[in-house]
Amino acid sequence: MSNIIRLLPDHVANQIAAGEVVQRPASVVKELIENAVDAGATEIKLIVKEAGKTLIQVIDNGKGMSDIDSRMAFERHATSKITMAEDLFALRTKGFRGEALASIAAIAHVELKTCEAGADLGTHLIIEGSKLVSQEEAVLIKGTSFSIKNLFFNIPARRNFLKSDTVEFRHVVDEFERVALAHPNVHFILLHNGSEMFNLPESNLRQRIVNVFGPKTNEKLVPIKETTEIVSIEGFVGKPEFAKKSRGEQFFFVNDRFIKSAYLHHAVLNAFEGLLKEGTHPSYFLYLTLPADAIDINIHPTKTEVKFDDEQALYAILRAAIKHSLGQFNVAPVLDFQR
Ligand code: ADP
């Protein structure tokens, strides 16, 4: 008889999980910004150097952490956001898996400074490759700052696999834009190699879209609004004449979370039928709100996929809402009558 099965040590398990959660600097950006949103921050500043390869820092003015929590936060499956399985179907937060910080700390050098409201002192902590290097009290203002350096320092294959700074920074901006578009009421700033790339003041949905994509966007937007028992839909589609050859400005948000859905994308294209020049793609910014128990977000670690209870109804409602608005805004040509 030979018993050869062992439980892996935590730091090994964390490194394996990290492979799924952290693909590139942009994945770290997503996790840290979402944590800042979950912490109730009204201002979130992202500082990136060399597309995040040398530094990713997120500074927020959210609720901060106690010194014990600031260590707990790096344990696997450690979260303040859910306590039982049922909570998965009543989610109000971006996070719930409790594995992002454990994963990031397993494959990078992490410095955390955090202070709770009303506390005299905050805490300053350094973790490298899952090992606590130091923790001290520090005089800090309320909020949290995470600095991530030397990403993938202990996984050379991953580090070598990273693309050029231009490509990696594009991914960082994508993640930044997605969270910024999902939360127009939060002030977001992005600095890259010392230059300010975005400074998005607290605003409404339309203004946030315009601030992200430029002043010319304003005249292109057709508002969409629909409320049914199944879903409420809000947002904008781009007028058909502004549709572009390249895909890109196409965003679905479900309960304030950016998601990808080929099925719902099809519903939008279907609503535009007969209005688009061949080979062009309409832009859209569509915000769907559903009861938390009508969706399942726990499909994939990055949570960009969602399962809907009633996908077909959603398709029909979305398509009809867009068709209606396109018609109302007089952008539907006579083509509609020819069928
Ligand atoms: P999750 O977000 O799924 O809970 P994470 O590993 O991302 O898991 O974070 C673990 C915990 O650390 C969170 O549940 C939260 O309590 C705490 N935390 C992380 N980031 C922040 C932050 N910026 N401000 C306050 N608390 C935070």
Ligand code: MG
């Ligand atoms: Mg998180």
